[in-house]
Amino acid sequence: MSLPEYLLRLGDNALILSQRLAEWCGHGPVLEEDIALTNVALDLLGQARLWLGYAGELTGRDEDQLAFLRDAGEFRNVLLVEQPNRDFAHTMARQFFFDVWHGLLLEKLSASKDERIGGIAAKALKEVAYHKHRATDWILRLGDGTGESHARMQQAADDLWMYTGELFEMDALEGEMHQAGVGCDLAALHEPWLNEVSRIFREATLEVPKQSWMQRGGKRGIHSEHLGYILAEMQFLQRAYPGAKW
Amino acid sequence: MTPDELFQDRIDRGIKIEPKDYMPEGYRKTLIRQISQHAHSEVVGQLPEGNWITRAPSLRRKAILLAKVQDEAGHGLYLYSAAETLGVSREQMIADLHSGKAKYSSIFNYPTLTWADIGAIGWLVDGAAIINQIALCRCSYGPYARAMVRICKEESFHQRQGYEILLTLCRGTKEQKAMAQDALNRWWWPSLMMFGPHDSESTHSEQSTKWKIKIVSNDALRQKFVDQTVPQGEYLGLTFPDPKLRWNAARGHYDFGEIDWDEFKNVIQGNGPCNRDRLRARIAAHEQGAWVREAALAYAKKHEKRAAA
Ligand SMILES: [Fe+2]
Ligand SMILES: [Fe+2]
Ligand SMILES: [Fe+2]
Numbered sequence: 001m002s003l004p005e006y007l008l009r010l011g012d013n014a015l016i017l018s019q020r021l022a023e024w025c026g027h028g029p030v031l032e033e034d035i036a037l038t039n040v041a042l043d044l045l046g047q048a049r050l051w052l053g054y055a056g057e058l059t060g061r062d063e064d065q066l067a068f069l070r071d072a073g074e075f076r077n078v079l080l081v082e083q084p085n086r087d088f089a090h091t092m093a094r095q096f097f098f099d100v101w102h103g104l105l106l107e108k109l110s111a112s113k114d115e116r117i118g119g120i121a122a123k124a125l126k127e128v129a130y131h132k133h134r135a136t137d138w139i140l141r142l143g144d145g146t147g148e149s150h151a152r153m154q155q156a157a158d159d160l161w162m163y164t165g166e167l168f169e170m171d172a173l174e175g176e177m178h179q180a181g182v183g184c185d186l187a188a189l190h191e192p193w194l195n196e197v198s199r200i201f202r203e204a205t206l207e208v209p210k211q212s213w214m215q216r217g218g219k220r221g222i223h224s225e226h227l228g229y230i231l232a233e234m235q236f237l238q239r240a241y242p243g244a245k246w
Numbered sequence: 247m248t249p250d251e252l253f254q255d256r257i258d259r260g261i262k263i264e265p266k267d268y269m270p271e272g273y274r275k276t277l278i279r280q281i282s283q284h285a286h287s288e289v290v291g292q293l294p295e296g297n298w299i300t301r302a303p304s305l306r307r308k309a310i311l312l313a314k315v316q317d318e319a320g321h322g323l324y325l326y327s328a329a330e331t332l333g334v335s336r337e338q339m340i341a342d343l344h345s346g347k348a349k350y351s352s353i354f355n356y357p358t359l360t361w362a363d364i365g366a367i368g369w370l371v372d373g374a375a376i377i378n379q380i381a382l383c384r385c386s387y388g389p390y391a392r393a394m395v396r397i398c399k400e401e402s403f404h405q406r407q408g409y410e411i412l413l414t415l416c417r418g419t420k421e422q423k424a425m426a427q428d429a430l431n432r433w434w435w436p437s438l439m440m441f442g443p444h445d446s447e448s449t450h451s452e453q454s455t456k457w458k459i460k461i462v463s464n465d466a467l468r469q470k471f472v473d474q475t476v477p478q479g480e481y482l483g484l485t486f487p488d489p490k491l492r493w494n495a496a497r498g499h500y501d502f503g504e505i506d507w508d509e510f511k512n513v514i515q516g517n518g519p520c521n522r523d524r525l526r527a528r529i530a531a532h533e534q535g536a537w538v539r540e541a542a543l544a545y546a547k548k549h550e551k552r553a554a555a
Pocket of ligand 1: 318
């Protein structure tokens with residue numbers, strides 16, 4: 001029963017980040033960004049549905065039961081994606097850290113021995129290439145823009161850095177998936193990730209945060225305080241009207 | 247012929263007016279007012295629907311609603327561009343929206359209180375918008391007419407998704423059906439108001455009709471909307487909140503009651519349930535986004551210089 005658990009990790013990351021991005025809808029700094037943020041949110045939501053749909057088939061639950069009827073302790077997303085939007089700098093820093101990792105991960109998963117995973121990953125990879133391109137662009141523009149944007153971007157990077165360690169954390173489940181050729185060695189993604197982040201930060205005149213103590217727990221269901229509120233909002237109708245079809 | 251006569255002659259012969267063509271100042275001003283108002287409506291319209299994206303009751307509905315609201319933002323973009331061809335900048339239009347000088351559709355000053363409101367907006371508000379916009383596809387100003395053609399293609403999906411939400415609710419539990427009925431009760435009259443005052447009260451109508459900026463009269467469009475919508479509501483098994491609504495076989499149309507014009511005027515003047523919230527949200531987005539726009543500009547300038555050096 002490890003595969004469904006593994007799929008929840010993938011699906012919950014996409015779902016929760018999509019939910020966060022959707023909060024921007026109608027409130028972006030400029031109309032074009034409203035559209036672009038919604039676009040990324042839509043892509044991630046589509047990916048979440050594919051992962052959760054697959055997980056649901058293996059466990060006899062549908063995507064909505066998984067999204068709307070699990071409590072926070074059963075969610076398997078990393079802490080990074082549930083962090084609040086705060087300002088546009090925090091939103092884009094979160095996105096950039098995630099997208100660079102997501103791209104590396106999906107590249108590996110597109111060669112998964114599980115063909116279904118390989119197919120979803122290959123499809124998602126194309127979308128994520130665009131997400132990463134866009135996020136990179138904003139790191140550069142904000143980092144190397146004005147004094148204020150630089151300070152905000154640096155602050156955002158510093159604030160979120162401690163949530164990046166979990167992305168590369170290997171545990172028994174990741175190990176098992178890696179051994180079976182279904183998943184991949186997350187620890188091995190750290191070097192290319194750090195290289196890419198450092199290269200872009202240098203170009204953006206930003207400093208790579210030095211903080212080395214990392215927060216972890218999301219993948220095991222131990223979350224930050226934020227997830228409870230995300231779920232309270234997201235799950236409201238399904239909880240208030242049990243069993244109703246929408 | 248004078249330039250104005252030549253201009254009118256082109257319109258009468260059905261030739262589209264393009265940005266570089268001569269046009270009377272009044273024509274330009276009327277179009278700027280109308281197109282920018284339409285653009286603002288698309289943008290402000292994101293707010294009441296956006297209000298339910300994070301609470302959508304299924305992942306499928308969430309995806310559909312996200313895509314729909316994204317379309318509306320896109321419509322805002324096309325329309326701002328169409329207005330810009332008349333010599334007004336987007337910044338100026340946005341400043342006029344924020345100062346209260348420019349208006350947007352009053353319908354978005356009503357709140358979305360339940361999920362059924364998202365269905366009602368798609369069915370009724372997009373439904374009314376389509377009727378307006380199909381007429382405008384024949385408008386005399388080329389860029390506006392073409393924007394309308396493009397927009398109309400997307401709007402039918404908006405209406406369908408709204409109707410489908412309500413259909414699902416009406417076939418659902420008792421509570422869900424009550425939610426749908428309540429939404430129709432609240433959205434029906436404001437939807438009829440979307441077509442504007444009676445033709446007899448409408449101030450710019452005559453000149454706009456001559457210029458083919460207005461193609462069909464307010465009352466005719468409203469009647470078309472009622473005739474089209476009432477059978478759809480009956481199919482849902484819902485009741486319209488108008489005791490005077492009934493089929494008139496002699497006219498071949500539905501008769502319906504009088505709109506509360508007091509409410510209509512008050513909402514336009516800023517006293518609707520959400521006017522202040524909507525404007526506050528738009529102004530906050532703009533102000534909080536200022537440093538982002540400045541950074542993008544500063545970055546572009548730096549790199550222009552570096553590329554030139
Ligand atoms: Fe629209
Ligand atoms: Fe519209
Ligand atoms: Fe629409």
